[in-house]
Amino acid sequence: MDRAALIADLSARFGPRAVITDRALIAPWLSDWRGRYHGAADAILAPATAREAAAMVAAAHAAGVALVPQGGNTSMVGGATPPEDGSALIISTRRMTSVRHIAADHAVAEAGVVLQTFHEAAAARGLRFPLTLGAKGSATLGGLASTNAGGTQVLRFGTMRSLVLGVEAVLPDGSMIDTIAPLRKDTRGYDLRHLLVGAEGTLGLITALSLRLIPAIGARTVAWAGVAGPADALALLRRMEAGGGEAIESFEIIPGDSLALVLAHVPGARSPLAGTHPWHVLIEAVSADAGDPPQAMVERLLSEALAAGLIADAAIAKSEAEAEAFWHLRDSLSAAERAAGPAVQHDIAVPVEAMPAFMVDAARAAEARFPGTHATAFGHLGDGNVHFHVRAAPGADAAAFHAGQAAEITRFVHDAVIAAGGTISAEHGIGQMKLAELARVEAPARLKALIAIKRAIDPLGLMNPGKLVPLAPGDIGP
Amino acid sequence: MDRAALIADLSARFGPRAVITDRALIAPWLSDWRGRYHGAADAILAPATAREAAAMVAAAHAAGVALVPQGGNTSMVGGATPPEDGSALIISTRRMTSVRHIAADHAVAEAGVVLQTFHEAAAARGLRFPLTLGAKGSATLGGLASTNAGGTQVLRFGTMRSLVLGVEAVLPDGSMIDTIAPLRKDTRGYDLRHLLVGAEGTLGLITALSLRLIPAIGARTVAWAGVAGPADALALLRRMEAGGGEAIESFEIIPGDSLALVLAHVPGARSPLAGTHPWHVLIEAVSADAGDPPQAMVERLLSEALAAGLIADAAIAKSEAEAEAFWHLRDSLSAAERAAGPAVQHDIAVPVEAMPAFMVDAARAAEARFPGTHATAFGHLGDGNVHFHVRAAPGADAAAFHAGQAAEITRFVHDAVIAAGGTISAEHGIGQMKLAELARVEAPARLKALIAIKRAIDPLGLMNPGKLVPLAPGDIGP
Secondary structure (H helix, E strand, O other): OOHHHHHHHHHHHHOOOOEEOOHHHHHHHOEOOOOOOEOOOOOEEOOOOHHHHHHHHHHHHHHOOEEEEEOOOOOOOOOOOOOOOOOEEEEEOOOOOOEEEEOOOEEEEEOOOEHHHHHHHHHOOOEEOOOOOOOOOOOEHHHHHHOOOOOOOHHHHOOHHHHEEEEEEEOOOOOEEEEOOOOOOOOOOOOHHHHHOOOOOOOOEEEEEEEEOEEOOOEEEEEEEEEOOHHHHHHHHHHHHHHHHHHEEEEEEEEHHHHHHHHHHOOOOOOOOOOOOOEEEEEEEEEOOOOOOOHHHHHHHHHHHHHOOOOOEEEEOOOHHHHHHHHHHHHOHHHHHHHOOOEEEEEEEOOHHHHHHHHHHHHHHHHHHOOOOEEEEEEEHHHOEEEEEEEOOOOOOHHHHHHOHHHHHHHHHHHHHHHOOOEOOOOOOOOOOOHHHHHHHOOHHHHHHHHHHHHHHOOOOOEOOOOOOOOOOOOOOO | OOHHHHHHHHHHHHOOOOEEOOHHHHHHHOEOOOOOOEOOOOOEEOOOOHHHHHHHHHHHHHHOOEEEEEOOOOOOOOOOOOOOOOOEEEEEOOOOOOEEEEOOOEEEEEOOOEHHHHHHHHHOOOEEOOOOOOOOOOOEHHHHHHOOOOOOOHHHHOOHHHHEEEEEEEOOOOOEEEEOOOOOOOOOOOOHHHHHOOOOOOOOEEEEEEEEOEEOOOEEEEEEEEEOOHHHHHHHHHHHHHHHHHHEEEEEEEEHHHHHHHHHHOOOOOOOOOOOOOEEEEEEEEEOOOOOOOHHHHHHHHHHHHHOOOOOEEEEOOOHHHHHHHHHHHHOHHHHHHHOOOEEEEEEEOOHHHHHHHHHHHHHHHHHHOOOOEEEEEEEHHHOEEEEEEEOOOOOOHHHHHHOHHHHHHHHHHHHHHHOOOEOOOOOOOOOOOHHHHHHHOOHHHHHHHHHHHHHHOOOOOEOOOOOOOOOOOOOOO
């Protein structure tokens, strides 16, 4: 059966809502949200249930037609964009949006549930799903799990992987894996759950998840401090962890010049501190008890840090509105950086202890190697994960920069990351964007293992072809 | 090269400490510690370094000789016992016992480090590795990771899997995977770390681990309460989590009649409560601050629970010695149960919310189906993991019971577990013991995936043959 016959067959079986062929309706889903990757697809399959999804995948498998799983289409690496040659169909989780069940410690939700909707469903029960990120209004649970997403609240509860208690998925041949029951302990063989999490849809389609929920935040204290550099920032984090235990939920680092860009870029934005500082940190501590915010603890720890010379100044948000304003400064960093000129961005991680030196040394080395550029690193210091941006020399043409120097800069940054024992993808995934770089920097034994696993679970290469696994052309595929 | 030639070759290359062929020295490592499984092996390979281990595995691979990884040999499922036919050699991590590095938030340690030694190394730095279990004096980090071990402190920090930040391992062909750098975020392809954790040595040999460390406990409060049943116990846990947040580290449930066995079995043991109760719970709460134990919080929450009728009585340990005495009662359960007569034990998990009903209903059903038996469940209620024991009718012959009724009882219990969405292995693994049961109860799609992964990474079937993956005889293998 060819692709057209498959579409006709699925249309007849599942109806027009489940098989979208209107080009105008398909078009918005053929490119990534930043407009960097463009593909083609004759249809979007939109199963209403996991069972329908399994039937569709089985039919595509029988027909030898590739499928590209898609959630909110918020990938940072072109992970949900179909191939350009139109050989694949999109399979979207948009109609699988039910929160099936909420219990005291977990919820079972379908892959197409949008993160913000899930936050609200948990909050309505006095509970919380602790992972959050900028795209929460569009990103879906299935996509977040498939990329093992991170965000700003990873310090305490981990990435998506550590919040997934169970998975329901359709494998490439259309068979279903039902390990959706939320088990806290499970040692019956290789952990397929952890193989599907972070697989970017290349081993199957996640249709539902059991996700950990925790008690809602009772009260939070948000603080801002000026520090001399990343090493002092990390020493401050260690002090706060030792004194505040698990109460510290976020610890973000922001360069002084990036803050200046934000203050210039965001109307009405004000710095939390009176003076200027080379670096800043944003700290959030929480408590379960609404009547007992961790403010006294944060104040005490910051006072001690001030006395010890670890920080130069600090401010604690006096209201929830001010806390939001602090966070808005942090959340505006990427946009402000973008507005400042063309830049090449890197989502990288190194061991936490190695991060302070890396931030300073790698930025200095990149600027020396590429004269006129400005390198800056900001973000999740406590996770060992920063967004490392290298901005083109002032006045550079964006198109020329991206077509020319950007790739060379990326290889330079990635080499530094590998030398520091790090990863070229911390929380965005590999997708299409980092495929060549993964093949370039990864150890042969690991690459061989990735390919072996892909071949084992998807021998026909039908699930999200051209993503995550650096296969030689024609290695496997429809 | 045959097995004898391989041994001679490795002896010549690595010397007598690295290749043990003295039968008297090998003998203790040919059976599991409970004496249920017995194997044969002509040599124990004991590499001193990961590099030596890789060379040995490569040589065995070239010779087509199977290897059985062994740590402390404390498997509960025969996971480290070589095959009876003597076709495999043991490869032991006993000489890889270096704690390479301890930092504020993690340590890098070799696979052969014994858990208790690792606890002590962390404690000497004011830090803590939060996982603990009965075999801590023998069990090694490599074995604990390979079985994704649990224990009594999983509630807050998770099983071994969630504590592993990095892995160094030798794959079946002798190639090395070095992802030992402790990365908090990493999305570069399928997570081989999570594939090796829990793989029971069937995909390779873990040689070193990066493991999460946390600040040492400042102070703890240990409490004991009498409850009417598992449902009230779980309601108590939820209340304590809501009121005490992450402070609650352990929550163990103990049937009243099992406690009675312990009191009769352990010289000098005393019940923490004056009266008798149908069920008991042991609770541990911790704080980071040595000067500020969570006692007031625990007292308040238990008082509220008493007022609400959730518990019948409670006691808080008045000293560290009394806290230890409370824990000793819990830790003596298995021995006391064993002393009471032959029993068949099951390490099972179901979703936490389903556990109270399961504990009561499955025990009642087992006793009805097998008249004269006594079924009891105890342990990690907060993890949804209990040890489910079915004791033979009084006066039963142990050998006859294990040879006869035990297998039927196990199938009955496992069927109930599967019906409740659970797993037949919560924290002990599959090994040899549960291989047939895994094949019997597991969904075909999952079994197929397990086998495909084994074939992909170990196509010759040389790593820990006959464990974890239910392969047909002769399916793959040397």
